Amino acid sequence: MNLPSNLLTVLSAVILLAPLLAFIWLGARMLLSTPPSERAIVRVTSVALTVAFLCGLGVLGGMAVHGVDQVLVHFGAWFSVGSYGFEITLLVDRLSLPFVLLTSALTGLVGRFSASYLHRDAGFRRFYLLLLLFASAMLLLVMAGSIDLLFAGWELVGISSALLIAFFNRRAEPVANGLRAFAVYRVCDVGLLVAAVLIHHHAHSAEFDAAFDHGHWPGGLAHIHGGAALLISLLLVFAAMGKSAQVPFGGWLPRAMEGPTPSSAIFYGGLSIHAGAYLLLRTAPVLERAPVAAAVLVGIGLVTAAYASMVGRVQTDAKNQLAYAAMAQVGLILAEIGLGLRLLALVHIAGHAAVRTLQFLRAPSLLHEFHQMDAAAGGHTSPTGAYYEMLLPARWRLWLYSIALQRGAFDILLERFAVAPLFALARGLDRLERRFVGFFEPAATPTPEPIADPVAAVVSEKGER
Amino acid sequence: MSTFSMPWISLTIAMTAIAGALIGRGSSPDSARRSAGIVAGSATLIGLVAAAWMYGTGAAERWSDPIVFAWIGEARPIFALDALNAALLPFSAVVVLAVIIAAPRAQCSPERVGAALLQLAASWALFCAFDLGVMAIAWILGLLPALPSGRGAPALRSTRRVYLVYLLGSAALLTLGLLLVVVAAARADMVAPASLPDLEAFGVERLHPWGALPLILVAIVIRKGAFPFHSWIPALSQQLGPTPLALLNAPQAGAFVLIRVAIPLFPGAMVETLPIVGRVALVAALYGAVLGLAARDLRRAFGWLVVSQSSLVLVGLECLDVDGIAGAMTLWISIGLALTGFALAIAAVEARRGPSSLDRLGGLDARAPWLGAAFVVLGLASVGLPGTLGFVAEDLLVHGVLESYPGIGVAIVLATAANGYNVLRIYARTFHGPSRAAAAVADVLPRERVALAGLAALLLLFGLVPGPVVATRGGVAQRLAERLAEAAARGDAGR
Numbered sequence: 001m002n003l004p005s006n007l008l009t010v011l012s013a014v015i016l017l018a019p020l021l022a023f024i025w026l027g028a029r030m031l032l033s034t035p036p037s038e039r040a041i042v043r044v045t046s047v048a049l050t051v052a053f054l055c056g057l058g059v060l061g062g063m064a065v066h067g068v069d070q071v072l073v074h075f076g077a078w079f080s081v082g083s084y085g086f087e088i089t090l091l092v093d094r095l096s097l098p099f100v101l102l103t104s105a106l107t108g109l110v111g112r113f114s115a116s117y118l119h120r121d122a123g124f125r126r127f128y129l130l131l132l133l134f135a136s137a138m139l140l141l142v143m144a145g146s147i148d149l150l151f152a153g154w155e156l157v158g159i160s161s162a163l164l165i166a167f168f169n170r171r172a173e174p175v176a177n178g179l180r181a182f183a184v185y186r187v188c189d190v191g192l193l194v195a196a197v198l199i200h201h202h203a204h205s206a207e208f209d210a211a212f213d214h215g216h217w218p219g220g221l222a223h224i225h226g227g228a229a230l231l232i233s234l235l236l237v238f239a240a241m242g243k244s245a246q247v248p249f250g251g252w253l254p255r256a257m258e259g260p261t262p263s264s265a266i267f268y269g270g271l272s273i274h275a276g277a278y279l280l281l282r283t284a285p286v287l288e289r290a291p292v293a294a295a296v297l298v299g300i301g302l303v304t305a306a307y308a309s310m311v312g313r314v315q316t317d318a319k320n321q322l323a324y325a326a327m328a329q330v331g332l333i334l335a336e337i338g339l340g341l342r343l344l345a346l347v348h349i350a351g352h353a354a355v356r357t358l359q360f361l362r363a364p365s366l367l368h369e370f371h372q373m374d375a376a377a378g379g380h381t382s383p384t385g386a387y388y389e390m391l392l393p394a395r396w397r398l399w400l401y402s403i404a405l406q407r408g409a410f411d412i413l414l415e416r417f418a419v420a421p422l423f424a425l426a427r428g429l430d431r432l433e434r435r436f437v438g439f440f441e442p443a444a445t446p447t448p449e450p451i452a453d454p455v456a457a458v459v460s461e462k463g464e465r
Numbered sequence: 466m467s468t469f470s471m472p473w474i475s476l477t478i479a480m481t482a483i484a485g486a487l488i489g490r491g492s493s494p495d496s497a498r499r500s501a502g503i504v505a506g507s508a509t510l511i512g513l514v515a516a517a518w519m520y521g522t523g524a525a526e527r528w529s530d531p532i533v534f535a536w537i538g539e540a541r542p543i544f545a546l547d548a549l550n551a552a553l554l555p556f557s558a559v560v561v562l563a564v565i566i567a568a569p570r571a572q573c574s575p576e577r578v579g580a581a582l583l584q585l586a587a588s589w590a591l592f593c594a595f596d597l598g599v600m601a602i603a604w605i606l607g608l609l610p611a612l613p614s615g616r617g618a619p620a621l622r623s624t625r626r627v628y629l630v631y632l633l634g635s636a637a638l639l640t641l642g643l644l645l646v647v648v649a650a651a652r653a654d655m656v657a658p659a660s661l662p663d664l665e666a667f668g669v670e671r672l673h674p675w676g677a678l679p680l681i682l683v684a685i686v687i688r689k690g691a692f693p694f695h696s697w698i699p700a701l702s703q704q705l706g707p708t709p710l711a712l713l714n715a716p717q718a719g720a721f722v723l724i725r726v727a728i729p730l731f732p733g734a735m736v737e738t739l740p741i742v743g744r745v746a747l748v749a750a751l752y753g754a755v756l757g758l759a760a761r762d763l764r765r766a767f768g769w770l771v772v773s774q775s776s777l778v779l780v781g782l783e784c785l786d787v788d789g790i791a792g793a794m795t796l797w798i799s800i801g802l803a804l805t806g807f808a809l810a811i812a813a814v815e816a817r818r819g820p821s822s823l824d825r826l827g828g829l830d831a832r833a834p835w836l837g838a839a840f841v842v843l844g845l846a847s848v849g850l851p852g853t854l855g856f857v858a859e860d861l862l863v864h865g866v867l868e869s870y871p872g873i874g875v876a877i878v879l880a881t882a883a884n885g886y887n888v889l890r891i892y893a894r895t896f897h898g899p900s901r902a903a904a905a906v907a908d909v910l911p912r913e914r915v916a917l918a919g920l921a922a923l924l925l926l927f928g929l930v931p932g933p934v935v936a937t938r939g940g941v942a943q944r945l946a947e948r949l950a951e952a953a954a955r956g957d958a959g960r
Contacts, residue, residue: 031838031918079857079931081939082787082946084864086857122831148860152851159845162889169830169897182889186882193878197867426759433756437627437700 008062008071011055012092015100016139018055019107022048023132030125041128042115049108049135056100059092069093069216072145072209089145089207095217095281098350099142099274106270106357107135113361114262123167127260130167134160138271142278146206147196150282154192154275158185158243161272164263165256177255184252188242192279195235199286202228212285218342222285232286233293237300240276244330247304251411253327257319265360268323270353273330277349280337287337294338301335304328307408313389314404318363326356474530474544474593477511480504482586485610489579497575498565501582505562508585512555519551520937527662529595536598537647541660544593548944549724552937553592553716556798559923560715560805561585567809567916568708569816580610581712588716595661597643600726604688605636607718611701611709624704631697635687639722642680646730649674665729678731682742685727689719689779692748695772699756702768706815707808714771715801720778720793728945732952736785739949743783747876749776754883762822763811766891770807773884774800774847777877781862784873785949789865790942795934796858799924803847803855806920807888810840813913814895817906823891828900833908837896839917844888846924848881853928857935 022044029036036044059071070093078086092100111131118124137160141153162185166178196206202224203211212220224232240246245253245268253273257264267273280287280297287294305328312324329352336345362369373381389397406412484504491497519528529542546554561581568577587607594600612633613625649672650658657663687694702710723742728735753773760766778800781793813836818826830837842850849859859881867874909917927934 031835079861079935081791081861081935082943084788084861086860152856155851159850159889166893166897169893170828170899172898175893175897179886179890179893183886186886190875190878190882193863194867194875197864197874200864201868422755423758426755426757429752429756430759433696433699437623437696 005068005071008059008066008068008092009073011058011062012071012073012090012143015052015055015059015092015104016090016136016143018048018051019104019132019135019139023129023136026125026129026132030129035125038115038119038124041125042111045111045128045132046108048132049104049111052135052139053101053104053108056097056104060097060101063092063097070209086148087146087207088149089209090143091145091208092143093217095278095346096142098346099278100139102350102353103135103138103142103271106266106353107131107138110262110266110270110357110361114260117262118260123169127164127167127263130160130164131263131266134164134266134272138275141275145208147192147199147208147211147283148206150279151189151192151196154239154243154279155189157272157275158182158189161185161256161267164267165259167259167263174258177252177258181252181256184242184249188239188249191235191238191242195232195239195283198228198232198235199224199283202232208282212283217282218284218346220285222289224286225289229286229289230293233283233290234296236279236283236286237293237297240280240334241300242276243279244273244276244334245327246276246300246331246334247307247408248410248414250304250308250327251407251414254315254320254323254407257323261319261360261364264319264323265357269326269356269360273326274333274349274353277330277333277337277345280334281342281345284337284340284342288340294340297338298335301331301333301338304331305335307331310400311404311407313387314401318366319360322356322359322363325359326352329356470531472530472532473511473515474546474589475532477508478544478586478589478593481508481582481589485579485582485586487579488582489576491575491579494570494573494575494578497578498573501565501578502562504582505558505565505585508589509555509558509562512558515546516551516555516937519546519548520933530593534596534599535657536596536659537651538658538660539656541596541657541663543596543599544590545595546593548937549941550592552798552934553721554589556801557588557592557716558585559920560801561712563805563809563916563920564708564712567813567913569812571816572706572708572812583610584712588718591716591718591721597647597659597661597664597726600661600722601636601640601643604639604718604722605633607716608632608636608713611705611713613701613705621704624700627697627700631687631694635684638680638687639684642677642684643726645674645677645680649677661726661729670731670733678727678734678738681722681727682738685719685723686742686745687719688722689717689746689775690714690749690772691742691746691776691779692752695749695753698772699765699768702771703762703764707764707767707811710768710771711805711808714775715805717775717778717797717801720782720797723779723782724941724945728948732948733956736949736953736956739783739785743780743873746776746779746783747873749773750780750880751876754880754887757884757887760887760891761824763814763826763891763895766823766887767804767808767811770847770884770887771804773880774804777862777880780873780877781866784866784869785946785953786865786869787939787942787946788861789869790945791935791939792858792861792863792865794938794942795854795931796862798934798938799854799858799927800847802920802924803843803853806839806843806917806924807847809913809916809920810836810843813909813917814840823894826895827898828896829906830896831900832906833896835908835914836917837892839909839921840896841889841892842921843917843924844892845885846921846928848885848888851928853924854931854934855924856928857931861935 073090075088078088118127137153137156141150144150144153162178162182165181166175168174199211200206205211212222241249256268308324308328312321315321333345333348481504488497488500527545527547530544532543533540534543564581584607587603590603594603613621613628615625647658650664650669653672655667690698750773753769757766757769760769778793778797781789846853846855849855863874863877
């Protein structure tokens, strides 16, 4: 391996390691010794993400100068048994590099922004810990050289997202909303995990480079055909629908706005919401082999775009409006991917992520800024009342307004026909179980036995020590 | 006497059991905890040395303890060390050590601490036994220390009956099944009819010992808590608490007997039967995951998590594929460590907040953030959090099973997904939400911190560097898969 190649490999590895080491440092300090000061946390976060961004730029420059299409970093087998091995390979190419730069830049900026926004908040350190976990996970997701490794990043993005939605955890609503988002993620993740195994089985490799050869991204051909390609593509689309909040699973997105604004910006404006799109772009060669799945994806994307722009219009707060706007744009991006417009989708993602993150970060001061503008202009600066929906007949408008107010009733339908029956089944079976165990002693009531004075027990033990 | 002629295994088992009995008669909880900690710590060190010697040097396929014994026929070594059990010795000792260190004071009476050591001795005896009689005795002795008292609340008496019916029932079935094997072998004039290596070499399956295998398998299924024999697990968790259940579950005695006895002695029949056992376990995995959604208290939620995740070990063993079997055996270690840690975290919550109903919990994060971090990390590690050994195990398991049985693979993924949600749900209900914590609630004590951080560190360490665990489990899985493949080929040729 020559020097430029070595350098690109090292830089690629540092992109991932910098935020990961910062996460480990902060986690260890919080658990094992005195928690670091706010200033130290912000400094370390900024340095780690700046290093990642500069390394990303370095790789970009190196690839451009040396005419390299992609950099593969092999760390060797993580573990192997029989014929199966889990290789740790990072892949930096024309798809992952824009995501690397977006992730490190936007996360770094949000980290800097949050230093003031969350100053002296009780959860300041927890926020940065989760932000660094998210940055590491997102970078792992976009740099993963195999679908197995991508899944690991995907899972960690989901967990950090759910925990950040529940950031203000003294109130019940954010906690419930975090759980709802996590439930949708878990259900849709089933699609990705099964698809990963099927890709391994049919392409005889989980590595993108081997599974989709004949040219680097946006090219590449998959050695998967027919029913297998259709099944894998549909599973991947299902996985993307959860993470990218597509119809009918998008109900968690407006609820996720309960989280702090900086995390809303980075997750649901900038990066996490595009993870589904990234997955489909990365596995686009399989989708290309399954026109039916591609058509389904276009349909889902367009329906989501129409639905989100309709529902977004009746929202009464800025963050919800932005959430639906993001959902609509991601719907269009998925439709572009379904149509095979991979480069257009990538450009769309980059533009949308940057603009939406900025809008989210400005959302808390939006009214103030409007007032300032209006005061400076001496009146309202933007005309109101001229909307496209005014072109529709009045009866349609009322009907659509009603649907939009109920957010399409998707949450209600899912609740009634999927969640409620499952929980009813669980409760019914639980009653049967308790009754069955009760047969062993008719007088028994299997309820937890309270501990006499648990608080006193702990306190007395501390005292003794 | 050279190092290798010393009866290390017999001595360790005997010393641990004697120490357990003596400590159980003591009166001071603190000195009982200290003494038991020293004994369990010593056992951990001896187990680590044994495992390092076994896997590191590759000196022998099997090292037999010098003490020989015969209750029927010619005398043979009672205990031996091999690739299957060498890793399980330090693993089971670490689990007991963690419980002794971290269990709340209310659960750390000398009797309970002594019982934990007796359970450790019984687990080691089961793992190392190469005599069917000793194995049956070890199985029974492993159950007795956790037997609920006959005195106390009616609910506790009910649980005692459940325990007696299920677990001692499983012991009776196993003993009878093994006895039928020994009788058949004795009738065939075998010189050592209770010796496992002799029976295996002889090929006892061709004697067709009537009813032996079904009895052994039913005993295994009950002990594993597979459907429909699962009810004892949530009941036990609710009445005795999560820690005794974790101690009982971690050695995976049922899975061990399946690998040690059922497959080697009845390879042909097991090729046909393993899919049935696997399906029964799969139903338990899904059933436990669904019932976990309805759990309204920590103990019951933990019980269902144990039912669901532990069943996956049996599901993996049925796939006859090296990846899947290795995944199941790695999962055995990972859930043993993670569920024990999770049980200790739940016990710590109960020690601070009393009743474990989720409706009465909440807001603990404000007072005990360290405990919250341990709770969520260990809980998620039990369902395959990336970066922990659980992720490695589940990856291997899902790959192996999906290759052989796609439907079952999807069911495993669904069960794990639901369990992951359940873990996060009970974490959120316990640590988040409006604060209901009393002002005096303390975060983890130093000894709790040591045990919880130690278990989490092991899971993370083996998650990042899974080579040692996967290689040792993979070697055993390879031999098991080969043996089953040979038996399947012989069966096909016979037909």
